[in-house]
Every structure is written in structure tokens, then in C-alpha cells.
Amino acid sequence: MVIKTEGLSFHFGTQQVVKSLSLNVPEGSIYGFLGPNGAGKTTTIKLLLNLLKTQEGSISIFGEDLQRNRINILSQIGSLIEQPAIYAHLSGKENLQNRASLLQLPRKRVDEMLHLVQLEEAADKKAGKYSLGMKQRLGIALALLPDPRLLILDEPTNGLDPNGIIEIRELMIKLVSEHKKTVFVSSHMLSEVEKMATHVGIINHGELLFQGDVKDLESISQPMIQVEVANTDVAAQFLSQNGIIAADIKKDILLIPYTSQAAMAATNRLLIEGGHTVYSIHKIHKDLEKLFLSITQKAQA
């Protein structure tokens, strides 16, 4: 495990922000850390970077205890926390050069990073005059500058346009698949993480509600059979007379809980034999957003 926390808890005064969190982030994964605003994501990230002192529990990164090996661990981490921290009076390039010199990195890394995040043309412009998306890209360049083993990104797609979001997503996938990095990325946009994460942790009110492989999540996500038929109301009634209850009836589609391939084929046959026109039938997964809602609602209940 690249990140492993055990019983990690943190409170600001009397307010418990993180409750007994046990994270397991495997090497080479894109770990999507999901939760609504105020769920404790940023606090957890600050704990992982030793910006907040661990009050209870333990944090181990690269198999080493964070408290005892702080500098060694931090030297292998690149991070972007909340809004990118950028010196507005310096240009984008100067921001990178300052960091490169602090970390004793060669100057050519600065140009590589500017190229990577496509800020070459705006390199000499004051960072204070950058758009939010450009600032975010510079923040990511700063995080990637030391070529870290582990990248910790807090809401990295905030303020980015759709193209920017796709670029960042592809960059993360590339970092993991080609460069064997591990990415820990927090987000409140579940659909976003769903598109790139290999592992997921869902946090709400400081508690970890789910953790595991994206496939594990899918397996508990109650897949459905989506049937596109000519007249959904009539078809639904016909199916219920035959003991198959539709979970949702929309204008053009019916959603029926998936149990097995055979049952799906039987449903199809039944509809056709009953004289219904079936345009398409396939298995779908509940999207992560609905799943997230159901998990959080379940936790609150």
C-alpha cells in the first residue's frame, strides 16, 4: 500500500472532522476520494501531508511512518491542495523556477512542465493575471515538478473547462499507466472520478462509507436491464403480470433489476412473444452519483 491509515481521527475543537479513517491506497492506482463539500476530504489530505498533526491513529506512506520520516516521504509526494498556491506577482515560469530551485531540480524540468500543462505561451505572464483554469494547470505543474511517486490532488479539475477536465483526466491515467505513479485525487464530482479511478473511497461526515476497487463498487451498485420499447407503460404492465416488476418507467425505456444473463434473455423473449417492439436491451450499472446518494442516505438513516 502506498497510503495506509489506521483509525485516523481529527477534530477542530469539539467538531469531529475525520472519524476513524482507515484508507488503503494501493500502488499504481488512481484512488478517487469522493465526498460532498465539508465531508473531511481536505482535512484528510492535510493530515496525509503532515500539515495537520495526527491526533489519533496512524499514517503510513510508502510503508514508512509519516511522523518519523516526514521529509523522506514528502520528497516523493507532489500535491495540490484546494486552490493552487501561486505567487501572483511572479510569472508562471518564475513560480516553477522558484520551486525547482527549492527542490534542487534542473531548469529543464520547468520547461517540460510548462509544455505538459500547455502554459508555454503564458509562461512569462504574471500568474495573478491567469484565468482560474490556467492557475489550476500551473498548480498541477508545480505538483508534478519533482516527478513524485505519489500525487495528491485536491479537487484538481475545479475551475477547468470541459477540455481542461479531459486533459487532466488523461494526464492522470497516463501517469499511472506509463509512469507507474500513484494518484490520490479528491473530488465531489462523482461522474468525474468514475471515469478515471481504479479505486474509490467514499467519505461523508468524516466517515469512510465505502472503500475498494471500482469493480467492487459496481458489483454492489445493483445493475439494471435497460429495455427500449415502443410503449413503456403497456410493456411494464405486461411484465408485472408475468412476475417481473420494473424499477423505473420512463418515456422510452424500462429499467428492470438485473439478476442473471438468462433472466435478461427470458425478459426479452417474453416481451417479443407478447407482441411488444423491443428496440434495444442491455445491462447498465447505476452511475456513481446515484450510488453515492444511496450510500450516504443509508448512512444517515
Place this chain on the structure above:
Amino acid sequence: MTGFILSFRSEFYKSRKTLGFWCAIILPFIICSLVLWGSYTHVKPAPPMILWLELAGAILNVMGILLLPMYIIFVAYSVNSIEHKADTWKTLFSLPISKWSVYAAKYFYALFLVLLCLLLFAVLTLGYGYLLGSLRPELKFSDYAISSLLFQVYLKLFLSSLGILSIQFLLSLLWSDFLKPMGVGFVCTIAGAIAGGSHWKYAYLFPYSHPLLAISGISPRQGKAMQFDANVWNKEIFVSLIVAVVVFIVGYFIVEKRSVK
């Protein structure tokens, strides 16, 4: 040590385009040039020692009473405000550099700016004295060697400012709002000027009185006409150094324990 040097260099890199840095250079130039202009137009021929005392004294009086403490308040704030404004404390403290190096480099950079400023004051006073002598040959500045005394006085002023620097540095690090450290510093500077100016016997214990005491502590050398003693190692200087070291160390432990927002 590497972390300290890298951080110190970074402080220079970050601040070299800010008013905080340029103030250390511009302030001595403006004040010394104004005094030079005033001296050039108004000074009447007098014994060389008196000429030097008038020139250096005019600058030192402005500096010691109000400007030096205010300048220190500003410098201490400016090195910290770079991080407050950019919200970069979290980044600085998540770099693989010890917190001690980051903290100490920032403090010593502020100290370096104060030193640079005072050194420029000393050099410009000396240079402008000789310049005045050459512009108006009847003013015999070159007939009296003041450099040793002048540098001792500025060294003393520098040492006397360290207590204030440590306090203001810590306040500016903890408070992102300029008005708070500025307000506390301003009130203390006024109190320090009153305490020092009224010869209150415990004024030497109050750091904000130290620059004033440092200047008023210069005395004619006993038994030797035309010579002065800077009295560098007066008790207020020791108090200033002790306050500086203690607050600097206490400040580190506060930073170390404090959560980074």
C-alpha cells in the same frame, strides 16, 4: 543547512520584485538624499566634526525615533505577507524541507533586509559627506574620520532592532491581517519612544525603546576632545539580543505545533 540556504535563496527570488525588498534600498537613498539636499543648501561652515554630526545626526534622529521601528514592522510583515497573500504556507510546509529551515530562512531574510538597509544608510551617510565636501569645498568633511564611529553606531542600531524584529516577525507570521501586527507595532513604537525619551529607568527592558536608547547612548569619549563612544554593548543591546533569541525560538515552537490552514 542545505534546506536553510535553499529557502533563503527562494525568499530573495520571491521578494525581489516586491516593495518589501526595494524599500531596504530606496528608503536609505530617499532619506540620505533629502538630508544631503538640506545640508547642501543650508549648512554653514563649521569644524569638520560638527559637520559630520549634523549630517549623520539628522539621518540618525529620523531613523532611530520613528522610522527604524516602523521599517522593521513593515519588513517583518512583508516577508510573511508573500505567503499569506498567495496562500502558500500549506505548500511551503509540505515540501521536503524541515519546518525549521523554512522558518529560520524567512526570519534571517527579514534580518538581512534590515542589515542591508542600515548598511546602506551608513555607506550613504559617509559617501554623501564626502560628496558634500567636494561640492562645497569650504565644508571640510575630509578633515575628520567618522567612518569607525558611524559603522559602530549603525551596528548598534542594527542590534537594537533585533528584539522588535523577532516580535514583529512572529506577529506577522501568525496574523495574516496587516492591521493587527501594524497596530500592535505602532502603539508599542509610540510607547517605546515615550519611555525612552522620558528616560524611564526601565525603558531598556522594552524592545521598542531600544533604537532610541541606542542613539541617545552615544557619548563623548571621556578625557578626549572631539571623540565619541558608540557604547555598542550597553544593557539595552543585551536585552534586545535576549528578546530576539527567545522570541525567535518560541516562535518556532508555535509554528511547529500550529496547524497549517
